[in-house]
Amino acid sequence: MTRKPLTLTGSALAVLRALVERGPSTRPQLGQDLGLSRPTMSAAMAELMEAGLVEPIGSVHGGMGRRAVEYRVATHAGHVIAVDAGSTHIRLRLSTLDRRLLHASLHPLPKSQYSLTPQISSVVAAAVAEALEKTEADWGPLLAMVIAIPTRVVGPEGDTAATDQEVIFTNFAPPPQVDCTLVNNVNCAAVAEYHYGAARGRQTFAFMQVGVKIGLGLMLNGQILPGVNGAAGEIGHITFPFAPGLTPVPGEAERYIGTEAFMTRVRADWPESSGRPPADTYELLARAGEGDATALRHVEGHAAEIGAVIAICVSVIDPGLVVLGGGYGASPLLRPKVEEVVRHLAFPAEITTSTLAAEATVLGAERLAVDRAVCVLLGLPA
Amino acid sequence: MTRKPLTLTGSALAVLRALVERGPSTRPQLGQDLGLSRPTMSAAMAELMEAGLVEPIGSVHGGMGRRAVEYRVATHAGHVIAVDAGSTHIRLRLSTLDRRLLHASLHPLPKSQYSLTPQISSVVAAAVAEALEKTEADWGPLLAMVIAIPTRVVGPEGDTAATDQEVIFTNFAPPPQVDCTLVNNVNCAAVAEYHYGAARGRQTFAFMQVGVKIGLGLMLNGQILPGVNGAAGEIGHITFPFAPGLTPVPGEAERYIGTEAFMTRVRADWPESSGRPPADTYELLARAGEGDATALRHVEGHAAEIGAVIAICVSVIDPGLVVLGGGYGASPLLRPKVEEVVRHLAFPAEITTSTLAAEATVLGAERLAVDRAVCVLLGLPA
DNA sequence: CTTTGTTTGTTAGGCTGCCTAATAATATGG
DNA sequence: CCATATTATTAGGCAGCCTAACAAACAAAG
Incomplete structure (x- = not known):
């Protein structure tokens, strides 16, 4: 769970978050929107490049003048897995930190489930195993997983025995050392509607x-x-x-x-x-x-x-x-x-x-997984 | 409404907030709790003294060693008025920023009111007039007022015409240049239970x-x-x-x-x-x-x-x-x-x-008024 | 092809706000 | 009076941001 601390300066963190949020951007765009001066942008980018978190992907010209270099979160920086453990299908997305889809899958359940069952757990295990199988070398580490489940969910400090949330782990174990968070499926869908819907x-x-x-x-x-x-x-x-x-x-x-x-x-x-x-x-x-x-x-x-x-x-x-x-x-x-x-x-x-129809839940889970991943990288809580 | 901007350094603001929150305190206590070094405490205190916001009120000894000077928010810094416009009584408290009570009053209404009426407005006007009358010279400026009313309340950007909130102003006008906020009475009571109850x-x-x-x-x-x-x-x-x-x-x-x-x-x-x-x-x-x-x-x-x-x-x-x-x-x-x-x-x-019984609402309003007052002093929004 | 103006990125230097370390100023207790 | 403990101030440093000035890259006009 714990990797190297990797502390960033405030502006570098803001830039990273912005790149995660909106995808590829140029320095002028970021500096403008975040209210950072060009020297600060320079320093922040150098810091993020040094840490291997961002990569240049070409240059863009906006009318006249010198072309601006466009950056994105490095593919190498890592990826996340989002799973929607639904009642009829298991949906999975494996994405970069800026939510470029690297792998997706849809697994029908043998029969419709009214609650969270061990059978769902099995199919989740299969879906995740397949995703890990297909993971390529240059995708960096798996930083976080979010699994959307149709039960109420409490944190580790809560009374996990009083909910059904642990059923998800009957036939499935998350990869070791990977931050794995359970989230209620309706809350995930709400997150997706907030960002995309x-x-x-x-x-x-x-x-x-x-x-x-x-x-x-x-x-x-x-x-x-x-x-x-x-x-x-x-x-x-x-x-x-x-x-x-x-x-x-x-x-x-x-x-x-x-x-x-x-x-x-x-x-x-x-x-x-x-x-x-x-x-x-x-x-x-x-x-x-x-x-x-x-x-x-x-x-x-x-x-x-x-x-x-x-x-x-x-x-x-x-x-x-x-x-x-x-x-x-x-x-x-x-x-x-x-x-x-x-x-x-x-x-x-x-x-x-x-x-967003049926994709809402898994898209929200992906979003939350990316947030977790950034925290994992920087050793932040919550 | 707008007074001189008065920008404080972050630590000074934190110290002011802490003094407002918990009343008289010594520098070691504050430094400990806020995680500030002694030099930073010195600078912050100098800044607040300069601005006339705090005053020393003696010294306290904690076992051995030099006595620590105790400070509080200066009475001279200003005060607030909180009003509970209830259905049977109007309650008023006039307090310093650290909630030392300077004046209080209780005004029965002629008869019990089911909703916010012009009659309530009249009694509020009388209560506030009396409080202003009794205000002493060294209490500093009246920085903020909060009036708790039994209706839903929307901010200036909302549709104030759709609520009954403006009824409070039928026979009452807040003193000019004073930040006056309306808050739902139940929300005020909740604030009081949160802090004291x-x-x-x-x-x-x-x-x-x-x-x-x-x-x-x-x-x-x-x-x-x-x-x-x-x-x-x-x-x-x-x-x-x-x-x-x-x-x-x-x-x-x-x-x-x-x-x-x-x-x-x-x-x-x-x-x-x-x-x-x-x-x-x-x-x-x-x-x-x-x-x-x-x-x-x-x-x-x-x-x-x-x-x-x-x-x-x-x-x-x-x-x-x-x-x-x-x-x-x-x-x-x-x-x-x-x-x-x-x-x-x-x-x-x-x-x-x-x-907290019947005092809950006015105590919550007082708390919110103090928060507003600090914002007014520093030119902060919300 | 050169010039010109515009935009991007870097370098130099300064300011704010915090810190640690050392020093000075009280206090208590034998 | 002196040893010890606690509080406050002074000195100096560092992180992280800024502005100003400069260097580099590019489009369009001559």
């Missing part, structure tokens, strides 16, 4: 995932809120039903809003006159998209219930923006009704739909 | 106020979460009732959980055999405290409903700790049932009861 440029927002399960990822001032027990955003456990005379049942909201119970209700309430009920949510959404009135009615009814959940979240944290995502939630058919309900019940909040 | 030493927690209205103050990593529209913690607007087949009503949770509707239910359901129903919550709590079974049943039933609301908040943000406060919520009778319900429905969260 529907929430770009927003410092504060919530990402609501709707599929077999429901969950919320909270981004507050550019930082994910994990919660003291890793349970922030576990909105499957909101009090439900909640009304005078009714007894709430723990976890009932997740079951009720989740797509399995929803589809059961749809099938039970499907009129004979509308033909065969839809087999799954994809078919339901497809029919609703074609204008089938019965399908639309169900989708809108469900959207109103999702809106009711979001109104709760908006009342508690007032995120200003809620991004809908997940296998079911990403459908643009939901948005209008959700927005209407939220506006009626709670405070103003923009509602948008995810633009 | 039941949440001392906790970086993340939620403060739930239960009285005529309900509200949540969210402290995340030592920072209040105000929300994008100043509506974070406005849990009076959570979806309620929320159950299949029921139609939620905006703001219904506040009415239902709030003490007015609660007492109406108590009275309606009060058996003849138990004698005259209690006139208000104080009487209800008093009787419950004496062991009256009917009163206890109602208090516990209500506590379960409060617990159901808290379970929602815990599911969304997982604060680890929830402090119960407010006129009704501060009763220790609530805690056991609330804790039981939260543990049953959601994730582990400690439940405690406020220790």
Whole structure:
């Protein structure tokens, strides 16, 4: 875990972070954006070159005058692995520190998993083994791994026994000496929406995932809120039903809003006159998209219930923006009704739909892995 | 608003902040805690003395050796005013930057107010006028004011017209050139619990106020979460009732959980055999405290409903700790049932009861005013 | 092909803000 | 009064940034 300390001057660190953030850049660009003078840029670059962290990749001319040399994070500096341990597929990305993709893979699971199981662990092990196999010599060291899992996650100081997070290691062991971090999958997706998706440029927002399960990822001032027990955003456990005379049942909201119970209700309430009920949510959404009135009615009814959940979240944290995502939630058919309900019940909040689809989680994990990798290189905590 | 810039060196600023934070201290103490060398402490102190921000107040001996000089923030450096514009009383504190109380007052309102009214504004105006009247010459300038109000609050860039916050200024104008900040009263109370009360030493927690209205103050990593529209913690607007087949009503949770509707239910359901129903919550709590079974049943039933609301908040943000406060919520009778319900429905969260009672809000406002004052002195934003 | 103007990168030197080390100034206790 | 402990100041150094001036590379115009 511990490699050589490698302390950098403040400006060099800022330059490294900027190159990680935005990819190849010239010195004038970096100096401008970071507010550093040319001599300081010179020193910082010399420092980073010396450490083998950056490399020149040619020169660019911007109108008149001398051409500026373009630099990027050196491939040789190292790489990261991001894994999305999903319920139907395992996705893996192996990338440089500035997120140039070096290897990617998609591994279907034998059957859909409702929770984190040893079977998922096995496929993760296979995916990572394959990635290590294909690693080339000049890719530098594997600096960090982030694995996105569909459970709540606590740090080493927390009560790891109380969560299911350790299940990921039943059939998988991370390579020795490699920094390996577990992160909740919804939080990863939120990170991706923040950097690349529907929430770009927003410092504060919530990402609501709707599929077999429901969950919320909270981004507050550019930082994910994990919660003291890793349970922030576990909105499957909101009090439900909640009304005078009714007894709430723990976890009932997740079951009720989740797509399995929803589809059961749809099938039970499907009129004979509308033909065969839809087999799954994809078919339901497809029919609703074609204008089938019965399908639309169900989708809108469900959207109103999702809106009711979001109104709760908006009342508690007032995120200003809620991004809908997940296998079911990403459908643009939901948005209008959700927005209407939220506006009626709670405070103003923009509602948008995810633009990253199934890639969101692994892209967010990659992003977090790169952050970890920079910390590992510099011996920084957190 | 703008006074002379007055830039300080980093260490001097740290020393000033430390003195503001913890009151009178000696140089060795400060140097130790801030990790500053003795020469740096000397320079910082010289700088602060020069600027008239600190003053020596004697010397202290710690065992053997030379006595250490003790310093504090100079009274002459300036003062702040904190106002709690509550529903039954206006509380005011006028304090030095290190929170030595110079003047305090308590002004009852003619009658209890459900929302922020012009009448409250009038009493605030009178309270502030009286405080300015009593200000002595050597107290230095009035650097900042914070007024705690029971509405959502947005900054100048937000849509102030959409909130009721401006009502505070109907009959009151802050002294010219004085930095005046409005802050939600529940958030102020949370700040006080953080520094002095039941949440001392906790970086993340939620403060739930239960009285005529309900509200949540969210402290995340030592920072209040105000929300994008100043509506974070406005849990009076959570979806309620929320159950299949029921139609939620905006703001219904506040009415239902709030003490007015609660007492109406108590009275309606009060058996003849138990004698005259209690006139208000104080009487209800008093009787419950004496062991009256009917009163206890109602208090516990209500506590379960409060617990159901808290379970929602815990599911969304997982604060680890929830402090119960407010006129009704501060009763220790609530805690056991609330804790039981939260543990049953959601994730582990400690439940405690406020220790600051009615002073919480004004103490939090004072704290925030001091922070603002330091920023004003140094020309810093936010 | 040379000149000119523009942009990029380097060198020289200075300033700020912190540090360590040494010295001076009190205090307590035999 | 002297030994010891603690506090404060002085002297000198170093890291990390800056500005100013200069050298190098390039495009476009003559």
